[in-house]
Amino acid sequence: MQFGKFRLSIIRECNFKLDGGAMFGVVPKTLWSKVSPSDELNRIPLSCNLLLIDTGSKKVLVETGMGTRWDKKETDRYEVETLVSPENVLAPLGLTNADVDAVIISHLHFDHAGGACRLVDGKLVPTFPRAKYFVQKGELHLAHNVNARGTGSYRKDDFMPLVEHGVITVINGDTEIVPGVFAKVTGGHTSHHQVVYFESEGKKGVYFADIIPTKSHISPPWVMGYDHFPLESCDVKSNWLTKAAKEKWLVVFDHEKGVPWGHVSLDEKGKFDFQALPAATLSSDAVFSS
Numbered sequence: 001m002q003f004g005k006f007r008l009s010i011i012r013e014c015n016f017k018l019d020g021g022a023m024f025g026v027v028p029k030t031l032w033s034k035v036s037p038s039d040e041l042n043r044i045p046l047s048c049n050l051l052l053i054d055t056g057s058k059k060v061l062v063e064t065g066m067g068t069r070w071d072k073k074e075t076d077r078y079e080v081e082t083l084v085s086p087e088n089v090l091a092p093l094g095l096t097n098a099d100v101d102a103v104i105i106s107h108l109h110f111d112h113a114g115g116a117c118r119l120v121d122g123k124l125v126p127t128f129p130r131a132k133y134f135v136q137k138g139e140l141h142l143a144h145n146v147n148a149r150g151t152g153s154y155r156k157d158d159f160m161p162l163v164e165h166g167v168i169t170v171i172n173g174d175t176e177i178v179p180g181v182f183a184k185v186t187g188g189h190t191s192h193h194q195v196v197y198f199e200s201e202g203k204k205g206v207y208f209a210d211i212i213p214t215k216s217h218i219s220p221p222w223v224m225g226y227d228h229f230p231l232e233s234c235d236v237k238s239n240w241l242t243k244a245a246k247e248k249w250l251v252v253f254d255h256e257k258g259v260p261w262g263h264v265s266l267d268e269k270g271k272f273d274f275q276a277l278p279a280a281t282l283s284s285d286a287v288f289s290s
């Protein structure tokens, strides 16, 4: 999709499932199951939607997805259905992994950093060989020092090889990654979780990452049970959604299984609503199987 001077594409890296209760926190199942029905194991269907921002001079990939380094038990637990090959994540767009200049990872949970590295001859190497990977300093620190409550969401093999190969660019706070593409710290989900804000020729957009993972999470109090700071998430959502509605930003959801981009509106009662763009705006049906 053309966006000012930028070209935007969604790469659906995988479909997977997580526990519905964990995805909706304190929201009662009687409410969330109406908008996001669960399976017999109480799991809801999700996707990993990567966003490629081609600014004309640089190609910036937002997130890396789950990757394929999962054993049978884990694959079954999350019902991971991989949709792209780690050797050539961008093949359906006619690009190679080596075409990516920058990778922005919102936080280092396994469904965001799992695809950052891939196995070659038994060794882990960066999936995108020319790219700098942009990670918040506080998030990298947390990933190394997380306590028992958060430890199940991190795997050191997702990010340690990036450190060892010297491809991580540690950023500390809001940062312009390339002209017009910004990492902005939100906190909430983790202490240094970041979203990606982008603008070109007056058009503005945001990739919300795990602050708003699906369209069903648009209501500010509907925050995930996974969030380390749920009250903060609620306020962050209100603030960003208010701006997004007022200025008609493009919003992108990382785990939405339907069409993951569109616009938000705010009615007179203060309720946010999401209007997805037509499915035809997605760049490739081959990648974007739902």
Ligand SMILES: [Zn+2]
Pocket: 107, 109, 189, 210, 226
């Ligand atoms: Zn997360």
